[in-house]
Every structure is written in C-alpha cells, then in structure tokens.
Amino acid sequence: MTDYATLLKESGLKATFQRMNILEVIEKNGHMAVEEIYKEVARVHPSLSLATIYKNIILMMSKGVLVEVPIAGRKSKYELAKVDHMHLICTECGEVEDRSCLESTDEIFDQLSQQEHFKLSKRQVNLYGICKKCQTRKAS
Amino acid sequence: MTDYATLLKESGLKATFQRMNILEVIEKNGHMAVEEIYKEVARVHPSLSLATIYKNIILMMSKGVLVEVPIAGRKSKYELAKVDHMHLICTECGEVEDRSCLESTDEIFDQLSQQEHFKLSKRQVNLYGICKKCQTRKAS
DNA sequence: GTATTTGCAAATGATTTGCAGTGCT
DNA sequence: AGCACTGCAAATCATTTGCAAATAC
Numbered sequence: 173m174t175d176y177a178t179l180l181k182e183s184g185l186k187a188t189f190q191r192m193n194i195l196e197v198i199e200k201n202g203h204m205a206v207e208e209i210y211k212e213v214a215r216v217h218p219s220l221s222l223a224t225i226y227k228n229i230i231l232m233m234s235k236g237v238l239v240e241v242p243i244a245g246r247k248s249k250y251e252l253a254k255v256d257h258m259h260l261i262c263t264e265c266g267e268v269e270d271r272s273c274l275e276s277t278d279e280i281f282d283q284l285s286q287q288e289h290f291k292l293s294k295r296q297v298n299l300y301g302i303c304k305k306c307q308t309r310k311a312s
Numbered sequence: 313m314t315d316y317a318t319l320l321k322e323s324g325l326k327a328t329f330q331r332m333n334i335l336e337v338i339e340k341n342g343h344m345a346v347e348e349i350y351k352e353v354a355r356v357h358p359s360l361s362l363a364t365i366y367k368n369i370i371l372m373m374s375k376g377v378l379v380e381v382p383i384a385g386r387k388s389k390y391e392l393a394k395v396d397h398m399h400l401i402c403t404e405c406g407e408v409e410d411r412s413c414l415e416s417t418d419e420i421f422d423q424l425s426q427q428e429h430f431k432l433s434k435r436q437v438n439l440y441g442i443c444k445k446c447q448t449r450k451a452s
Numbered sequence: 453g454t455a456t457t458t459g460c461a462a463a464t465g466a467t468t469t470g471c472a473g474t475g476c477t
Numbered sequence: 478a479g480c481a482c483t484g485c486a487a488a489t490c491a492t493t494t495g496c497a498a499a500t501a502c
Contacts, residue, residue, distance in 0.1 A: 186476080186481070186482075188475095188476095188481095188482065188483080190482085190483070191482095206466085206467090207466090219483095219484075220483085220484085221483070221484045221485070222466095222467090222484095223467090223468080223469085223483080223484065223485075223486095224482080224483055224484065226466095226467060226468070227468090227482085227483085228482095230468095239384075240384045240385065241384075242382035242383055242384050242388070243382055244379075244380045244381075244382050244388075244436065245380065247466090248382070248384075260428065260430050260432075262430075263433065269430075271424075271428075277417070277420065280417065281439070284411075284439060288400065288411075288441075289443070289444040289447075290400045290402075290409075290439070290441040290442065290443055290444070291441050291442045291447060292400075292439050292440070292441035293403065293440055293441050293442070294439075294440045294441075295437070295438065295439045295440070296384065296436075296437070296438040296439075296440070297435070297436070297437050297438075298435065298436040298437075298438075299421070299424060299430070299432050299434075299435045299436075300432070300433055300434045300435070300436070301428075301430040301431050301432035301433050301434075302430065302431045302433070303429070303430055304429040304430070307429075307431060326456065326457075326500090326501055326502075327501080327502095328456090328457065328458080328500075328501070330457085330458070331457095346491085346492090347491090359458095359459075360458090360459085361458070361459045361460070362459095362491095362492090363458080363459065363460075363461095363492090363493080363494085364457080364458055364459065366491090366492060366493070367457085367458085367493090368457095370493095387491090453502105454501105454502095455500105455501095455502095456499105456500080456501075456502100457498105457499080457500070457501085458497105458498085458499070458500085459496105459497095459498090459499095460495105460496095460497095460498105461494100461495095461496100462493105462494085462495085463492105463493080463494070463495095464491100464492080464493070464494085465490100465491080465492075465493085466489100466490080466491070466492090467488105467489080467490075467491090468487105468488080468489070468490085469486100469487085469488070469489085470485105470486095470487085470488090471484105471485095471486100471487105472483105472484095472485095473482105473483085473484090473485105474481105474482080474483075474484100475480105475481090475482080475483095476479100476480090476481085476482090477478105477479090477480090477481105
C-alpha cells in the first residue's frame with residue numbers, strides 16, 4: 173500500500189483527503205476513467221464533486237503522479253505513474269492489464285532516441301484484443 | 313493518389329463526394345483531428361457539416377477505412393488504414409509522424425499472441441517527444 | 453425508384469470555469 | 478491573515494440524434 177500523503181507532498185501537492193481518495197481508488201482498480209473514479213470515490217465520500225476530480229487529475233498529471241492512458245474508441249483512463257510497461261486493452265469490456273515491457277523494446281527506444289531528430293521522452297505501447305473473461309462470455 | 317471511390321465501394325460504402333473529400337484531406341495531412349478535418353474540408357466544400365464528418369468518421373472506422381490514433385493530452389486523430397507502423401508524436405505541437413515498426417516488435421507481438429490469454433488483434437506504439445521544428449523553435 | 457446520406461438544429465454529454473466558502477499553516 | 482483547495486452552478490465545448498430534403502446507384 174502506497175503512502176499517498178508522502179507521495180503527494182513529495183510532488184509538491186497538499187495531501188487533501190480528496191486527493192488521497194482518488195489515488196486510492198485508482199491504485200486499487202489499476203486504470204480508471206473519470207466517471208468510474210467519481211462513482212467509486214462517491215461510495216466513501218459522496219460529496220466529492222466531479223469538478224474536483226477533474227481539477228485534481230489535471231494537477232496530478234502535471235506533477236507526474238498520474239498518467240493518462242488514451243484508448244481507441246473509449247475515454248482515456250488514468251493510472252498511477254509507475255515503471256514503464258505495456259497495456260493489454262480489451263476491446264470488448266475496456267479492461268486494461270499491465271505487462272512489463274520486453275527488454276527488446278528498450279533497445280528500440282534507445283535506438284530511436286539517437287537516430288531520430290525527435291527528442292523522445294516517453295513511449296506508450298498498447299495491445300488490443302479480447303480478454304479471457306470476454307472470450308468465455310462470447311463463447312456461451 | 314488513392315482512388316477513394318473504389319476504396320469506399322470495396323468497403324461497402326457509397327462514394328459520396330463528402331466522403332471522398334474527407335479521405336483526401338486526411339491522406340494529404342497524414343493525421344487529423346475532427347475539427348482540423350472540418351476546417352480543411354470547408355475550404356473546398358463550405359457547406360459540408362460537422363455532423364456529416366462525425367457520422368462518416370464513425371462509419372469509415374467501422375468499415376476499416378479509417379483508424380483512430382488516440383493521443384495523451386489531446387483529441388484523437390484519424391488516419392487512413394495502412395500497414396502497421398509506429399507514431400512519433402510531438403508533445404509541443406501535436407504533429408504525428410509515421411515510422412515503420414521495427415521487426416523486433418513483430419516478434420514481441422507474436423510471442424504475446426501465443427503466451428497471453430488475450431486474443432490480440434492490433435497494436436499501437438506511440439513514442440512521445442519533441443519534433444525537430446519545435447526543438448528549433450524553443451532554442452530561439 | 454428506393455435506400456442511403458446529408459445538413460440543419462436541437463439535444464445530450466463531457467469538461468472547464470468562476471467564485472464564495474473552508475480549511476489548513 | 479493568507480493561500481490553496483473544494484463544491485456548486487453556470488458556461489463552454491464536443492459529440493450525437495432526429496428528421497426533412499437531396500443524392501447515389
């Protein structure tokens with residue numbers, strides 16, 4: 173369990189319980205869209221407003237605490253910043269799973285950083301498919 | 313120059329000039345957001361409505377003619393469906409450039425297709441950074 | 453000729469903003 | 478006291494929908 177108060181303070185943000193609530197539900201669920209965060213947080217703290225969630229997502233992204241996961245055909249989800257990894261995204265239900273980046277992608281990234289005129293900062297590898305659960309569901 | 317009429321008909325769509333206009337500006341510019349498409353198309357065909365663009369983007373995506381490129385921190389862009397490739401995305405100006413996928417990513421994809429319980433269908437590799445133009449601009 | 457498609461305008465949905473009130477420190 | 482943060486409501490922006498008229502084939 174992460175110490176959200178410390179994480180926030182180290183990022184230069186006040187440790188309000190709204191923010192800690194948001195981080196907690198995101199970490200518990202892995203990847204969440206704004207509306208999902210809102211519904212989850214509301215269970216603990218019904219008066220926490222949607223506007224506060226929007227403001228804090230933007231703020232925490234700018235401080236590098238949260239990362240956006242843009243997804244084709246759906247709303248973006250948000251996750252805690254963590255070591256580089258890939259996403260497996262289910263095109264049926266929208267669930268996202270993390271997978272460690274294979275080492276070979278590091279090489280690719282390094283190669284490109286050198287050879288391209290682009291000054292690369294981050295990468296995003298998303299694989300789309302159908303998760304186990306949805307495969308089973310469709311079979312029935 | 314692609315033959316858009318044929319492309320559309322082969323995809324089971326009528327070749328209206330609205331659709332051909334849309335495809336033309338997307339191909340010319342590579343990757344475009346909805347509003348950009350609208351502004352560009354308006355130069356040739358001012359009465360083409362935004363609603364028509366939305367309807368056709370959705371339709372042409374469902375037929376596999378267009379592909380969405382979701383981008384962190386910006387609106388999605390759309391491109392013509394083409395052979396698998398990566399995107400270099402500029403975090404300053406939003407420009408997107410294509411790069412061919414290095415072969416090693418094919419291996420990774422194949423490996424994962426087998427070992428994962430996910431039934432993979434497509435991949436999306438986005439590298440974010442600062443393009444040459446924006447590097448120059450910032451330096452000055 | 454008929455089914456599809458378009459363009460408009462209205463409806464909906466998502467996100468942002470302004471501001472007064474709260475709660476730190 | 479002073480500053481940052483929250484919550485509400487209004488404003489804005491993005492996207493979708495319904496329908497009458499126009500068009501592709």
